[in-house]
Amino acid sequence: MEAIFIIATGALVAMTCALLGSFLLLRKMAMLGDAISHAVLPGIVLAFMISGSRDNFSMLIGASLAGLLVTLLIELLHKKIHLQEDASIGISFTWLFAIGVILISAYTEQVDLDQDCVLYGEIAYVPFDLIYFSGGELFFPRATIISGLLFLLTLGFVLVAYKGLKITSFNSDYAKSLGISTLAWHLVFMSMVSITTVLSFEIVGAILIVALLVVPPATAYLLTKRLKQMLLLALIFALLSAIGGYYLAVLLDASIAGAMVSLAGFFFLLALIFSRLRSRSLKVDAYLNE
Amino acid sequence: MENQTALEVHNLTASYQRKPVLWEIDFKVPSGHLIGILGPNGSGKTTLLRNIMNLMEADSGYVKIFGKDLDEVRSRLSYVPQRESVDWNFPASVREVVEMGRYRPGNLLRRLKSSDKQKVKAALEKVGMLAYADRQISELSGGQQQRVFIARSLAQEADIYLMDEPFVGVDAATEEAILSLLSGLRDEGKTVLIVHHDLQSAYQYFDWMILLNTRLIAAGPKEEVFNSTYLREAYGGKLNLLSKLGEIIAREQFPLREPDFKEKEGSGDE
Numbered sequence: 001m002e003a004i005f006i007i008a009t010g011a012l013v014a015m016t017c018a019l020l021g022s023f024l025l026l027r028k029m030a031m032l033g034d035a036i037s038h039a040v041l042p043g044i045v046l047a048f049m050i051s052g053s054r055d056n057f058s059m060l061i062g063a064s065l066a067g068l069l070v071t072l073l074i075e076l077l078h079k080k081i082h083l084q085e086d087a088s089i090g091i092s093f094t095w096l097f098a099i100g101v102i103l104i105s106a107y108t109e110q111v112d113l114d115q116d117c118v119l120y121g122e123i124a125y126v127p128f129d130l131i132y133f134s135g136g137e138l139f140f141p142r143a144t145i146i147s148g149l150l151f152l153l154t155l156g157f158v159l160v161a162y163k164g165l166k167i168t169s170f171n172s173d174y175a176k177s178l179g180i181s182t183l184a185w186h187l188v189f190m191s192m193v194s195i196t197t198v199l200s201f202e203i204v205g206a207i208l209i210v211a212l213l214v215v216p217p218a219t220a221y222l223l224t225k226r227l228k229q230m231l232l233l234a235l236i237f238a239l240l241s242a243i244g245g246y247y248l249a250v251l252l253d254a255s256i257a258g259a260m261v262s263l264a265g266f267f268f269l270l271a272l273i274f275s276r277l278r279s280r281s282l283k284v285d286a287y288l289n290e
Numbered sequence: 291m292e293n294q295t296a297l298e299v300h301n302l303t304a305s306y307q308r309k310p311v312l313w314e315i316d317f318k319v320p321s322g323h324l325i326g327i328l329g330p331n332g333s334g335k336t337t338l339l340r341n342i343m344n345l346m347e348a349d350s351g352y353v354k355i356f357g358k359d360l361d362e363v364r365s366r367l368s369y370v371p372q373r374e375s376v377d378w379n380f381p382a383s384v385r386e387v388v389e390m391g392r393y394r395p396g397n398l399l400r401r402l403k404s405s406d407k408q409k410v411k412a413a414l415e416k417v418g419m420l421a422y423a424d425r426q427i428s429e430l431s432g433g434q435q436q437r438v439f440i441a442r443s444l445a446q447e448a449d450i451y452l453m454d455e456p457f458v459g460v461d462a463a464t465e466e467a468i469l470s471l472l473s474g475l476r477d478e479g480k481t482v483l484i485v486h487h488d489l490q491s492a493y494q495y496f497d498w499m500i501l502l503n504t505r506l507i508a509a510g511p512k513e514e515v516f517n518s519t520y521l522r523e524a525y526g527g528k529l530n531l532l533s534k535l536g537e538i539i540a541r542e543q544f545p546l547r548e549p550d551f552k553e554k555e556g557s558g559d560e
Contacts, residue, residue: 026380082307164398167390171376174442177343177369179361179395225426227381 002127005141007246009126010260012147013200014212014238016154018220020193021213022234023158025221026169031086032074033213035093036190037197039070041100044198049107060198067194068187070096123203123256143203150199157192158231165189166227204257211261216241219268222275237267295357296321296450296481297342302351304334304341310504311337315351317500317509321449324476325483326496326512330525333503335485336372339452343369355450365394368448370439372455378427384438385423388414391445413445416471433464440468451475451482458487469495489525492516 024033040063047062070092077088126143133139158165167175168185176182193213200209220233245260252259295318302315312334319325327335340346342353344360355363368391391413392406402410414420417437422430427438436456443451451472457465472482476497483500486492492499492512499515501507503524508515 028377160399163393166382166386167393167398170380170382170387171371171390173340173343173345173371173375174369174390175393176345177367178390178393178446179364180393180398181395221381225379225381225428226383227386230381 003246003250005127005144006123006256007243009141009144009147009203010123010246010256011239011242012144012151013203013209014216014242014260014264015235016147016151016196017200017209017212018216018234018238019154019158019231020189020196022217022220022231023165023169023189024193024213025217026227030214030218031089032071032190033193033197034210035070035074035089036067036194037209037213038100039093039096040064040066040194040198040201042066042096042103043069043100044201045100045103045107049103060195063198063201064191064194066096067197068191071187071190071194122205126203146199147203150196154192154196161185161188204260208257208261211264212238215261215264215268219264219271222268222271237264241267294321295319296355297483298354298357299338299342300351300353302338302341302353303349304337304346305349306337310349312341312348312502313505315502315506317506319481319483319498319500319509321481322476322479323481323498324472324496325481325498325500326492327483327485327500327502328487328489328492328524329502329507331487333524335487335502336454338500338502339369339454339483339485342452343367365446366449368443368446368451370443370451370453370456373432373436373439373459375454378430378435380427382427383423384419384425384427384430385410385414387427387438388419388423388441388445391442409447410441410445413441416444417441418467431461432459433461436460436464436468440471444471449480451480453483454485455487456484457491489521 021030021033024030043062043064043066044059045062046066047058050062051058073092073096074085074088077083077092078085081088083091123143126141129142130139131142131145164180164185167178168180168182172182175185197209200212204212216234216237217230219237220230223233224230241260241264245263246256248254248263249256249259297319299315299317302312303310304312311332315334315338327338329335337346341348342355342360344353353360355367360367388410389402389406392402392410411420411423414423417440419434419437419441422434427435430438436459440453440456443453453472456468460468472484475482484496486495493516496512498510499512500509501515501520501524503526507524508520
C-alpha cells in the first residue's frame with residue numbers, strides 16, 4: 001500500500017510537471033522553471049516566519065508571490081534594462097535563492113524547516129502523513145491528495161487554455177496583434193508553474209523538480225512534431241519514470257526521487273538514439289528515392 | 291472607399307535603448323493601395339509596423355486607423371511578422387497555424403466554430419496550401435512557410451494588411467503568387483502595406499510608397515516618390531547603391547518584369 005501511495009504521488013507530480021514543462025520548453029523558458037523553483041525559497045521561508053505555521057496554504061501564497069516576483073524581475077532586467085535573458089535569469093533567481101538560504105539559516109534554525117528537505121525532498125515520507133475520510137475507514141496520504149488535485153487543476157488548465165498557450169508560445173507578437181494579452185497569459189502560466197513547484201517541494205525537492213519540468217517534455221519533443229502527441233508522450237514518460245524509478249530505488253536502496261529522474265534521463269537518451277536513427281533512415285530513404 | 295484614409299501616423303518617434311529609430315514620422319495612407327515601405331537596413335521599417343500594431347511603445351506621436359484607435363478597430367487589421375521571427379520547429383500543423391488567424395481574445399477558451407474552420411480552409415486554398423494542411427510546419431520550405439503566414443493573415447478577413455518582408459527567402463514562383471494575391475486584395479479595396487528591401491522590384495510591385503530613413507523621406511504615389519532625389523536622400527551613404535541608382539532609375543522608365551528573380555537571403559532591419 002505504501003508503494004502505491006509513493007508511486008501515485010510521484011507520478012502525479014511528474015505528470016503535472018510534464019504538462020507545464022512542455023509549454024516552458026516551447027516558450028524557450030526551460031530554465032525559467034529552474035529559476036522559479038529556486039526563487040520560491042524566500043517566499044516559503046517568509047510565509048513560514050509570518051504565519052508561524054508550516055501549513056500548505058500560507059506557504060503556497062508565499063511561494064507563488066516569490067515565483068511571480070522572479071518572473072517579473074527577469075522580464076524587467078531583460079526587456080527594460082536590456083540585459084541578456086540568460087543573464088537576467090541567472091541573476092534574479094540566485095539572488096532570491098541566496099536570500100532564502102540566509103533567512104533559513106539565520107532565523108529558522110530552531111524550527112522544523114529542513115534545508116535538505118527543501119532542496120531534495122523526501123518522497124519516502126509520503127505515506128506517514130495521512131488524512132482520514134468517512135470516520136477513519138478510508139485514508140490517503142496528504143501529499144497524494146494534494147498532488148492529485150494539482151494534477152487535475154493543471155490538466156484542466158491546459159485543456160481550457162490550450163489555444164491561448166499554443167498561440168502565445170508559437171508567436172507572441174502575432175497574438176498581441178490580435179489583441180490577446182500576452183503578459184496576462186505569461187503571468188497566469190508562470191503562476192501555475194510556481195504553484196506546482198512549491199507543492200512538489202516536499203515530494204521531490206527544489207532541484208529535481210527542474211528535471212521533471214524539462215526532461216520528459218524534451219524526450220517527447222524529440223519524438224513528435226505534434227503538440228497534442230507531445231503532451232501525451234510527456235505524460236507517459238513522466239508516468240513510466242515514476243513507476244520505474246520507484247522500483248529502481250527499491251532495488252538499489254537509493255533515493256526514490258533521484259531514481260525517478262535518472263530513469264527520465266535514460267528515456268531521454270533512448271529517444272535521442274531513436275530520433276537519430278530515424279532521421280538517418282529518412283535521409284537514406286530520400287537518397288534511394290532520388 | 292478609394293479616398294478614405296486607412297491609416298495615419300502623426301509625429302511618431304520611437305527608439306531602442308534611447309537610440310531613435312523613427313523620428314517624427316507623419317503621413318497618411320489612402321485605402322485601396324498596395325504600398326511599399328522602403329528604406330535601407332536599420333531605417334526603421336519594421337519598427338514602423340511594430341508601432342502601428344502597438345507591439346512597442348512609442349516615445350511620442352500616435353497612430354489612427356480609419357480615424358480610430360487601434361483597440362477599436364483591431365479586427366480590421368492584420369499583421370504578418372517576419373518569417374524568421376518564429377521557431378518553425380514548433381510542433382504544429384499548417385492548419386493549426388492558419389487557424390490562429392481566427393483566434394480572438396474572446397474565443398480563446400472555446401472551440402473554433404465551423405464557420406471559422408471554413409474560412410481557414412478558404413485561406414489555405416487561396417495560397418495553394420490546402421494540400422499541405424496536415425503537414426507539420428517544420429517540413430515546409432521557406433516559400434511554403436511564407437504562404438502559411440499569409441494564409442493565416444487572410445483568415446483574419448481584415449481591411450488593412452501589414453506585412454514584414456513577405457518576399458524574403460521565397461522562391462520566384464511563390465513571390466509571383468503572393469504578389470498577385472496581394473494585388474487581388476488591393477483590387478477588392480483592401481489596403482496592403484509591405485516592408486520591402488529590394489529597390490529593383492519595388493517599382494513594379496507597388497503603386498504607393500513610403501520611403502524611410504529614420505525620418506520620413508517621402509510618402510505618396512510611386513511616380514512622385516521613386517525619383518533620384520528622394521532615393522539618394524534615403525540611401526545616401528551607401529556607395530554601392532548610389533552607383534546602381536542610375537541604373538534603377540533608368541529602368542524606372544521601362545518597368546518591365548524581370549524574369550531573373552533569385553532566392554533572396556538576408557533579413558530585414560531591426
